[in-house]
Amino acid sequence: MIELIQQYWQQYLCGTPAHPSGLVITLWLTVASLGLGFLLAVPLAVAKASTKRWLAVPVAIYTYVIRGTPLYVQLLLLYSGLYSLDAVRSTAFLNGFFRDAFNCTILAFTLNTAAYTTEIFAGAIKTTPRGEIEAARACGMSGLTLYRCIIMPSALRRALPAYSNEVILMLHATTLAATATVPDLLKVARNAASDYYLPFVAYGIAAVLYLCISFALIWLFRLAEHRWLAYLR
Amino acid sequence: MLAVLFALLVAASPYVLAKDWKVIRFGVDPSYPPFESKAADGSLVGFDIDLGNALCAKLNAKCVWVENDFDGMIPALQARKIDAVLSDMSVTEKRRQQIDFTDRTSFSPTRMVAKAGSNLQPTADSLRGKNIGVEQGTIQETYAKTYFEPKGANVVSYQNQDQVYADLKSGRLDASLQDEVQANFGFLKTPEAKGFEFCGPELNDTKILGSAAAIGLRKGDSDLKNALNKALAELLKDGTYRTIAKKYFDFNIYGD
Numbered sequence: 001m002i003e004l005i006q007q008y009w010q011q012y013l014c015g016t017p018a019h020p021s022g023l024v025i026t027l028w029l030t031v032a033s034l035g036l037g038f039l040l041a042v043p044l045a046v047a048k049a050s051t052k053r054w055l056a057v058p059v060a061i062y063t064y065v066i067r068g069t070p071l072y073v074q075l076l077l078l079y080s081g082l083y084s085l086d087a088v089r090s091t092a093f094l095n096g097f098f099r100d101a102f103n104c105t106i107l108a109f110t111l112n113t114a115a116y117t118t119e120i121f122a123g124a125i126k127t128t129p130r131g132e133i134e135a136a137r138a139c140g141m142s143g144l145t146l147y148r149c150i151i152m153p154s155a156l157r158r159a160l161p162a163y164s165n166e167v168i169l170m171l172h173a174t175t176l177a178a179t180a181t182v183p184d185l186l187k188v189a190r191n192a193a194s195d196y197y198l199p200f201v202a203y204g205i206a207a208v209l210y211l212c213i214s215f216a217l218i219w220l221f222r223l224a225e226h227r228w229l230a231y232l233r
Numbered sequence: 234m235l236a237v238l239f240a241l242l243v244a245a246s247p248y249v250l251a252k253d254w255k256v257i258r259f260g261v262d263p264s265y266p267p268f269e270s271k272a273a274d275g276s277l278v279g280f281d282i283d284l285g286n287a288l289c290a291k292l293n294a295k296c297v298w299v300e301n302d303f304d305g306m307i308p309a310l311q312a313r314k315i316d317a318v319l320s321d322m323s324v325t326e327k328r329r330q331q332i333d334f335t336d337r338t339s340f341s342p343t344r345m346v347a348k349a350g351s352n353l354q355p356t357a358d359s360l361r362g363k364n365i366g367v368e369q370g371t372i373q374e375t376y377a378k379t380y381f382e383p384k385g386a387n388v389v390s391y392q393n394q395d396q397v398y399a400d401l402k403s404g405r406l407d408a409s410l411q412d413e414v415q416a417n418f419g420f421l422k423t424p425e426a427k428g429f430e431f432c433g434p435e436l437n438d439t440k441i442l443g444s445a446a447a448i449g450l451r452k453g454d455s456d457l458k459n460a461l462n463k464a465l466a467e468l469l470k471d472g473t474y475r476t477i478a479k480k481y482f483d484f485n486i487y488g489d
Contacts, residue, residue: 181390194304
C-alpha cells in the first residue's frame with residue numbers, strides 16, 4: 001500500500017507539464033465543460049423562456065434530445081461514432097478537431113451540461129415575479145436592458161441551488177472520460193489498481209479526492225449563496 | 234428465522250460449493266478472438282472457452298463463465314467472484330506475486346500492428362511522437378509504458394481490445410501492441426483490416442511479457458491447480474487439445 005502511494009501519488013495529484021496528473025485533468029474537464037456550458041446556457045435559456053416559438057422550439061428540441069440520452073452514449077457517439085465516418089475524416093477542420101480525444105470529451109460534456117443548465121436557468125427566468133418586470137417596464141426599461149438589469153440577475157441568483165447540483169453531477173460525470181482514453185483521475189486509479197492489485201486502496205484514494213473536490217465546490221456555492229441570496233436569510 | 238437465513242447463506246456461498254469444485258467459475262474478457270469473443274447470438278466462443286469446457290468435462294464439474302474487464306480479473310479472483318482466469322493471460326513475475334498459475338495452456342508472443350508501408354518498428358526510437366494503442370491492464374500496456382513512453386511515444390490505453398482496433402482503423406492510432414495470434418486472427422484476417430500488417434519482429438522480454446499463457450488461480454487453491462493440471466495433461470495426451478486447437482489455429486499454439 002505504501003509502495004502504491006509512493007509510486008502513484010504524483011500521478012494522482014501533481015504530475016508534470018508533459019503528463020498532467022489525474023486530478024488536474026479531472027478539474028480541467030470539469031471547469032472547461034462547465035464554463036463553456038454556462039456561456040451556451042445563458043442565451044439558450046433566454047431563448048427557451050421566450051414567447052416566440054421560433055426561438056423556444058429549437059432549444060426545446062435540443063434539451064429534449066440531450067436530456068433524453070445518456071451522457072455515456074453521447075460521448076461514444078462523438079468520440080468513436082463521428083470519427084469513424086469518412087466525411088468527418090476527409091474534412092481538414094473536423095479531422096483535426098475530432099482526432100483529439102480531449103476535444104471530443106469536452107464537446108460531449110459541454111453539450112450535455114449546457115442542456116441541463118439551460119433548463120435550470122429557463123425555469124428561473126420563467127418564474128421571475130411579474131411585478132418586477134412590470135416595475136421595470138414602468139421605469140422605461142425594455143429588451144436588453146430589462147434582461148441585463150432585472151431578469152438575469154434575479155433568475156441566476158434563484159437558480160444557484162439547482163445549478164450547484166448540476167456542477168457536482170458534472171464533476172462526477174467526468175469519470176466517463178476514460179472511455180474516450182482521456183487519462184482522468186479514475187484512469188490513474190485503474191492503473192494503480194491493476195499495477196498493485198490493491199483496488200480498495202487505489203479506488204479509495206480516488207474517492208477521497210473526488211470527495212475533496214465536491215466539498216470545495218459545495219463550500220464555494222455556500223459562499224455564493226451567502227452573498228447573492230442574502231435576501232433569503 | 235435467522236438461523237434458517239444463515240444456513241441458506243452458507244449453503245449458497247460459492248466458497249462452500251467451490252471446495253469440492255463441482256462448479257468452476259472462469260473469468261473471461263471476450264474481446265480477444267480467437268481466444269475468446271462473443272458470437273452474434275451473444276454466446277461465448279473461442280479457444281479458451283472450448284478448452285475450459287473440456288477441462289470441466291474431464292473434472293465432472295460445471296463451467297460458469299463470468300465476463301469481466303481484463304484489468305479487473307485478478308481483483309475479481311482475489312475477491313472470490315471467480316475461481317480461475319482463463320482469458321489468454323500471460324504468466325509474468327508481477328502476476329505471480331499475486332496469484333498462482335496452472336501449467337501453460339497456450340503460447341503466443343507479442344507483436345505490433347500498424348498501417349502497411351508505415352515502416353514503424355517496435356522500438357522507442359521508431360515510435361517517438363507516435364500514438365500506440367494498448368488494452369488496459371495487459372502486459373503490452375506495461376511493456377509500452379516501460380520502454381516506449383519514457384522516450385516520447387504516446388501510449389493510449391483502452392478498456393478493451395475492440396476499441397484499440399477501431400481507433401487504429403480510424404487513424405487516431407499509429408500502431409497497436411497486442412498478442413500476435415489475437416492480432417492475426419482477430420483483426421488482420423478480417424476484411425476490415427485492409428491495409429494493416431505486422432510491423433517488426435515478435436517481442437521477447439521474459440520479465441514483462443512473460444513466456445506463456447496459463448489459467449490464473451488464487452494462491453492456496455492447490456487442489457484446483459492440481460486437478461486442472463492433471464486434466465490439462467490428459468487433454469494433451471488424448472488429442473482433445475489438438476482437436477480444439479485445430480478449430481482455431483493452423484499452427485502449434487501450444488509451443489514447443
